[in-house]
Amino acid sequence: MRASDTVRMRIETEIQSGALRPGDAVDERSLSERFHVSRTPAREAIMQLAASGLVRMSPRRGAVVTEISAEEAINMMESLVSLEAEATMLAAGRLRDDEIEELERIHAEGEEAARARDSGAYMAYNSRFHELIYVGSRNAYLAGLIRQARLRMTFYHRSSLTQAARVAASWEEHGAVLAAFRDGDVAVAGKRMRDHILSGGRVYADLVAALTEAGREGGAERTEQVG
Amino acid sequence: MRASDTVRMRIETEIQSGALRPGDAVDERSLSERFHVSRTPAREAIMQLAASGLVRMSPRRGAVVTEISAEEAINMMESLVSLEAEATMLAAGRLRDDEIEELERIHAEGEEAARARDSGAYMAYNSRFHELIYVGSRNAYLAGLIRQARLRMTFYHRSSLTQAARVAASWEEHGAVLAAFRDGDVAVAGKRMRDHILSGGRVYADLVAALTEAGREGGAERTEQVG
DNA sequence: TTGATGGGTTATGCATACATATCGCCACCT
DNA sequence: AGGTGGCGATATGTATGCATAACCCATCAA
Numbered sequence: 049m050r051a052s053d054t055v056r057m058r059i060e061t062e063i064q065s066g067a068l069r070p071g072d073a074v075d076e077r078s079l080s081e082r083f084h085v086s087r088t089p090a091r092e093a094i095m096q097l098a099a100s101g102l103v104r105m106s107p108r109r110g111a112v113v114t115e116i117s118a119e120e121a122i123n124m125m126e127s128l129v130s131l132e133a134e135a136t137m138l139a140a141g142r143l144r145d146d147e148i149e150e151l152e153r154i155h156a157e158g159e160e161a162a163r164a165r166d167s168g169a170y171m172a173y174n175s176r177f178h179e180l181i182y183v184g185s186r187n188a189y190l191a192g193l194i195r196q197a198r199l200r201m202t203f204y205h206r207s208s209l210t211q212a213a214r215v216a217a218s219w220e221e222h223g224a225v226l227a228a229f230r231d232g233d234v235a236v237a238g239k240r241m242r243d244h245i246l247s248g249g250r251v252y253a254d255l256v257a258a259l260t261e262a263g264r265e266g267g268a269e270r271t272e273q274v275g
Numbered sequence: 276m277r278a279s280d281t282v283r284m285r286i287e288t289e290i291q292s293g294a295l296r297p298g299d300a301v302d303e304r305s306l307s308e309r310f311h312v313s314r315t316p317a318r319e320a321i322m323q324l325a326a327s328g329l330v331r332m333s334p335r336r337g338a339v340v341t342e343i344s345a346e347e348a349i350n351m352m353e354s355l356v357s358l359e360a361e362a363t364m365l366a367a368g369r370l371r372d373d374e375i376e377e378l379e380r381i382h383a384e385g386e387e388a389a390r391a392r393d394s395g396a397y398m399a400y401n402s403r404f405h406e407l408i409y410v411g412s413r414n415a416y417l418a419g420l421i422r423q424a425r426l427r428m429t430f431y432h433r434s435s436l437t438q439a440a441r442v443a444a445s446w447e448e449h450g451a452v453l454a455a456f457r458d459g460d461v462a463v464a465g466k467r468m469r470d471h472i473l474s475g476g477r478v479y480a481d482l483v484a485a486l487t488e489a490g491r492e493g494g495a496e497r498t499e500q501v502g
Numbered sequence: 503t504t505g506a507t508g509g510g511t512t513a514t515g516c517a518t519a520c521a522t523a524t525c526g527c528c529a530c531c532t
Numbered sequence: 533a534g535g536t537g538g539c540g541a542t543a544t545g546t547a548t549g550c551a552t553a554a555c556c557c558a559t560c561a562a
Contacts, residue, residue: 086547099326123416134357189350313517
């Protein structure tokens with residue numbers, strides 16, 4: 049394992065967790081000091097993050113955690129909807145019976161979190177549910193595209209599932225997809241996943257628009273109240 | 276412009292052109308000597324290429340131009356079909372009349388290359404045609420995903436359009452998509468693009484399978500005869 | 503008071519030196 | 533004769549030094 053990889057992963061974690069927020073500077077020196085490495089691996093970690101889109105580099109001006117505009121957010125959601133629907137259709141035709149049973153178990157476990165409006169627990173369940181579908185698609189490349197897109201949206205996307213109403217609806221929509229899996233209905237499974245992602249996406253797009261607006265009005269501090 | 280960026284772009288060009296072939300080593304020292312830079316930007320270029328999937332790095336063992344297995348090729352084609360269809364459906368609903376006219380002009384210009392079975396000229400036309408659709412989708416993120424996927428497949432994909440029969444069929448299929456654009460029929464445009472990419476994809480998958488097979492039998496040299 | 507200008511500061515970008523793991527080769531042992 | 537172990541060579545990974553461009557702020561003029 050290279051030092052640059054560990055630095056990269058730790059930054060990714062900090063962005064996911066919200067410790068690093070869109071617009072925050074990611075500079076070589078502070079990274080090298082925090083992780084006790086020289087500037088070289090710190091710099092390489094930043095470049096890797098830039099390649100995956102998590103940070104944006106300007107020559108001679110350093111890197112900042114990528115801020116997503118409302119337009120970009122809509123574009124990414126549009127793409128994610130398509131990718132998730134495709135993965136779901138592939139999975140609908142390829143999931144083995146025991147994998148569908150596994151999905152049902154996980155879905156049953158998620159009900160408690162959904163009822164309790166426990167967004168932390170629900171997000172953990174949500175990840176497991178979707179991840180099983182990616183694997184079930186038998187398409188590692190497609191799964192990678194989806195994971196990368198979701199990773200880039202985490203800061204904003206996280207927030208959409210903190211809305212209590214959304215959690216309950218999300219769980220119901222998962223159930224609808226699962227029913228289509230049991231029926232082996234590829235087209236219906238795809239459509240239901242498309243609707244599911246779109247539902248979350250609407251919340252997400254609104255949030256990004258709100259953040260963008262707040263950022264324009266009152267500077268970065270203003271986003272605090274929403275995250 | 277950073278030195279690492281120019282090095283990266285030149286390597287990308289060499290991979291696209293076939294000067295660098297899957298399995299070829301890409302080492303820091305030779306890059307730094309060829310492009311008259313130090314090892315640092317050469318190394319950074321390699322890491323950027325690795326992030327986009329064009330080369331594969333093994334810790335302490337250097338980088339090689341990514342070799343695509345038959346399974347990976349199928350996965351990438353499956354994904355590309357979905358992405359291109361999505362971009363086409365978006366474009367069908369968003370292209371302005373003058374953009375459709377531009378597409379028609381380009382398509383008309385491509386007829387000559389198609390008739391002459393001039394695969395070089397046809398590939399140039401082909402890129403322009405598809406590129407206009409990506410732009411017409413009004414989704415820069417989706418367009419980026421498609422370009423990245425196509426870039427990763429260039430070495431193999433190039434070859435599919437060198438088949439004379441495929442060139443003629445490809446041009447006809449473009450015409451069918453264009454007709455759907457004129458009719459403003461989103462679903463039909465998407466379906467026709469899906470079929471179009473799939474047609475090329477079949478040739479492509481066969482080719483990768485052949486290369487993989489050849490590689491297993493006779494080592495890397497064996498792929499020479501196909502490229 | 504506001505704007506422009508210039509110098510100092512600092513972080514990035516590149517070059518280079520050093521550390522270390524991997525690989526190939528050869529001798530030696532079985 | 534074939535396999536194994538160690539040694540040398542080489543390339544990667546890391547650290548550090550140097551050059552330069554961008555930023556900040558003070559100073560000055562309108």
